[in-house]
Amino acid sequence: MFSPLLNELIQSLRVLPGVGPRSAQRMALFLLERNRPGGARLGDVLLRAMTEVGHCQECRTLTEEPVCRLCANTARDRSQLCVVESPADVLAVEQSGGYRGLYFVLAGHLSPLDGIGPRELGIPDLMTRLGRGEVRELILATNATVEGEATAHYIRESCRDSGLQVSRIAHGVPMGGELDGVDSHTLARALSQRQQI
Structure with a gap:
C-alpha cells in the first residue's frame, strides 16, 4: 500500500x-x-x-571521547569499581546519588548458548584493570537474573586470589513496596540478606 x-x-x-x-x-x-x-x-x-560514538577505553561505556567524563573526573573514588551490564545501568547508579567510584561496563552477561563468554564481555580487560592495583573494592551490580548472577559469580571467582574486597549489591524489597506485592524469590532473598539494625 x-x-x-x-x-x-x-x-x-x-x-x-x-x-x-x-x-x-x-x-x-x-x-x-x-x-x-x-x-x-x-x-x-x-x-x-x-x-x-564508541566505547570508553577505561570503562567501556558509550562516549564519543577516548575516555568518558566519569573516568576522566579526578574527583571520583578510583579505589572503587562498580561492574554493571549496560550503560543504562551506569545512569541508574549515578541517579541514585550514592556512589562516587568508577565503573566497568560489560555490555551484557554470560550466555554460552548465545556465544557470549568472558572475552565478549571484556572480562580479561577487567582483570587487567584490577591488576594495576588502584582498585580496592569491586562492586558487582549485575542484574538479579540467572545470567546476571552467573556473571557475578564468574567475576567473583576470577578475583578470589586477588586480595580485593568483592561485594554484591543487595536485592530485595523496594522502598515504598508492600510485602504482599513482592514475589516470593525476592522476599526470600531479602530475608536471607537481612541486616542487623
Missing part, C-alpha cells in the same frame, strides 16, 4: 526495542506528515551517533 521508501522507513524503525509494525507505521507517518524538521534532525543525529 505504501511506497517502497516509506515501507523501508517503517521497517527500519522496527529495529528499535518494543516497536512493532503499527508503532513503526505511526512514527513514520507522524514524521512525514507533521514533523519533517524533527525527522531530519533525528536522521542527522542518528547518523552522527552511529559513526562517532
Whole structure:
C-alpha cells in the first residue's frame, strides 16, 4: 500500500526495542506528515551517533571521547569499581546519588548458548584493570537474573586470589513496596540478606 521508501522507513524503525509494525507505521507517518524538521534532525543525529560514538577505553561505556567524563573526573573514588551490564545501568547508579567510584561496563552477561563468554564481555580487560592495583573494592551490580548472577559469580571467582574486597549489591524489597506485592524469590532473598539494625 505504501511506497517502497516509506515501507523501508517503517521497517527500519522496527529495529528499535518494543516497536512493532503499527508503532513503526505511526512514527513514520507522524514524521512525514507533521514533523519533517524533527525527522531530519533525528536522521542527522542518528547518523552522527552511529559513526562517532564508541566505547570508553577505561570503562567501556558509550562516549564519543577516548575516555568518558566519569573516568576522566579526578574527583571520583578510583579505589572503587562498580561492574554493571549496560550503560543504562551506569545512569541508574549515578541517579541514585550514592556512589562516587568508577565503573566497568560489560555490555551484557554470560550466555554460552548465545556465544557470549568472558572475552565478549571484556572480562580479561577487567582483570587487567584490577591488576594495576588502584582498585580496592569491586562492586558487582549485575542484574538479579540467572545470567546476571552467573556473571557475578564468574567475576567473583576470577578475583578470589586477588586480595580485593568483592561485594554484591543487595536485592530485595523496594522502598515504598508492600510485602504482599513482592514475589516470593525476592522476599526470600531479602530475608536471607537481612541486616542487623
